[in-house]
Amino acid sequence: MSRIVIVGGGAAGLELASILGRSVNRQDEVILVEGETHHYWKPRFHEIAAGTFDNDLDTLCYFSHGARNGYIHYQGWMTDIKREEKQLIVSKPNGETDFITYDYLVIAIGAISNDFATQGAQEHCLFLDTPEQARSSWLQISSLLRSGYQRTINIVGAGATGLELAAELAKVSARLEANPHAAKLTINLIEAADRVLPNSPLKMSRQAQLMLEKYDINIMLNTRIASVEQLGMTTSDGLTIGADIQFWAAGIKAPNWLKNIGGLESNNANQLMVNQTLASTLDPNIFALGDCASIPQDDGLMVPPKAQAANRAAVHLAKSLSGLIEGKQLTPFIYKDGGMVVAIGHNFAISTMMNDKLILKGRLVRRLYDTIFRLHQKTVSGVFTMSRLIIAKRLKCIFQPG
Numbered sequence: 001m002s003r004i005v006i007v008g009g010g011a012a013g014l015e016l017a018s019i020l021g022r023s024v025n026r027q028d029e030v031i032l033v034e035g036e037t038h039h040y041w042k043p044r045f046h047e048i049a050a051g052t053f054d055n056d057l058d059t060l061c062y063f064s065h066g067a068r069n070g071y072i073h074y075q076g077w078m079t080d081i082k083r084e085e086k087q088l089i090v091s092k093p094n095g096e097t098d099f100i101t102y103d104y105l106v107i108a109i110g111a112i113s114n115d116f117a118t119q120g121a122q123e124h125c126l127f128l129d130t131p132e133q134a135r136s137s138w139l140q141i142s143s144l145l146r147s148g149y150q151r152t153i154n155i156v157g158a159g160a161t162g163l164e165l166a167a168e169l170a171k172v173s174a175r176l177e178a179n180p181h182a183a184k185l186t187i188n189l190i191e192a193a194d195r196v197l198p199n200s201p202l203k204m205s206r207q208a209q210l211m212l213e214k215y216d217i218n219i220m221l222n223t224r225i226a227s228v229e230q231l232g233m234t235t236s237d238g239l240t241i242g243a244d245i246q247f248w249a250a251g252i253k254a255p256n257w258l259k260n261i262g263g264l265e266s267n268n269a270n271q272l273m274v275n276q277t278l279a280s281t282l283d284p285n286i287f288a289l290g291d292c293a294s295i296p297q298d299d300g301l302m303v304p305p306k307a308q309a310a311n312r313a314a315v316h317l318a319k320s321l322s323g324l325i326e327g328k329q330l331t332p333f334i335y336k337d338g339g340m341v342v343a344i345g346h347n348f349a350i351s352t353m354m355n356d357k358l359i360l361k362g363r364l365v366r367r368l369y370d371t372i373f374r375l376h377q378k379t380v381s382g383v384f385t386m387s388r389l390i391i392a393k394r395l396k397c398i399f400q401p402g
């Protein structure tokens with residue numbers, strides 16, 4: 001009998017737990033250690049923050065899902081590893097500490113925002129790293145919208161997260177235009193690089209910028225934030241950008257406590273270093289994938305921190321780990337990037353394809369963005385449940401009031 005313990009039930013960990021739970025022999029055990037009770041698809045956290053997320057249809061309860069899919073959900077937060085004893089140390093919701101023994105440990109705890117130690121960022125910015133942070137952001141935004149007058153929201157970082165958040169907030173504000181008591185929002189999207197989506201092809205950045213300008217989003221390029229205060233930010237040139245609410249969405253890193261955990265190797269962004277097989281460089285029984293892992297590829301580049309990469313690594317590791325339990329060799333994870341889709345509001349998205357040679361945009365591409373979430377749902381819950389949820393969502397959109 002083998003016990004596989006997976007830590008983190010996000011884009012990577014939940015897919016891995018679901019596939020393994022359904023496929024391993026009955027005597028083997030799959031345990032998913034996750035602090036939350038419900039799974040939310042992280043690329044939609046900006047919708048929770050903007051109050052446009054569907055809580056009924058787009059979440060999943062780990063406990064009951066695990067019972068139906070052959071894994072056990074253990075609610076708790078990993079805090080450390082004792083590698084000699086092959087034990088994971090977990091903090092339970094009631095504050096008690098527990099120890100979980102493993103034969104194979106997979107770490108998939110994702111990443112958090114990197115504020116690059118900017119003074120005041122932690123105290124005065126909102127972050128979209130957890131569902132709780134996203135929910136609490138919506139409470140503040142909802143209250144701001146109800147407070148009337150002209151209000152300002154600063155968003156630092158014009159990568160996918162910042163850009164999607166800015167567009168969603170602009171849409172929400174536009175929908176409230178008919179209400180004379182609702183606040184009018186000015187949205188400042190602040191970026192240190194000379195273009196939005198700085199890691200994407202130039203053409204994609206230009207298309208995205210045009211669309212953001214149509215939404216009246218104020219784009220501030222070549223603007224580096226030096227410090228954050230309670231009601232504004234100061235740039236490295238000494239300019240003050242006032243705001244009522246401020247978000248930090250620039251850059252990611254793995255949490256600080258993960259750095260060299262249990263003596264394992266990690267990089268500057270605290271990500272655990274793994275081989276192409278996804279096994280950690282120093283311990284063949286510990287694996288890492290998703291945003292918390294630094295995964296090398298043949299061309300010398302690292303696998304990017306994207307939902308699509310996390311999903312593909314999970315599907316790969318499920319097969320490879322099942323083989324290992326049966327006495328086979330691990331196989332290398334070769335990542336083929338399928339392009340990138342960035343949603344700008346509910347009816348428009350931009351995408352790169354064919355190694356960035358093709359740029360697509362429009363309503364249909366927005367459906368493609370949803371497809372990535374639906375494929376995740378299919379892997380996790382099966383094609384029947386995914387289809388049922390798509391139909392339920394369509395019907396809800398047609399029949400819901402207002």
Ligand SMILES: Cc1cc2nc3c(=O)[nH]c(=O)nc-3n(C[C@H](O)[C@H](O)[C@H](O)COP(=O)(O)OP(=O)(O)OC[C@H]3O[C@@H](n4cnc5c(N)ncnc54)[C@H](O)[C@@H]3O)c2cc1C
Nearest residue numbers: 008010011012042043077078109110290291305306307310
């Ligand atoms: C607003 C937003 C928009 C985004 N848009 C896109 C996009 O358009 N396209 C794209 O490809 N990517 C996008 N991303 C990035 C994408 O969400 C991540 O790349 C992806 O979710 C990484 O998957 P993961 O499994 O590594 O981590 P996650 O999905 O973050 O999952 C990590 C899980 O680990 C759990 N966890 C954390 N710490 C512990 C612990 N100590 N113990 C137990 N459990 C723990 C968390 O609760 C979480 O459930 C976006 C991200 C954000 C925030």
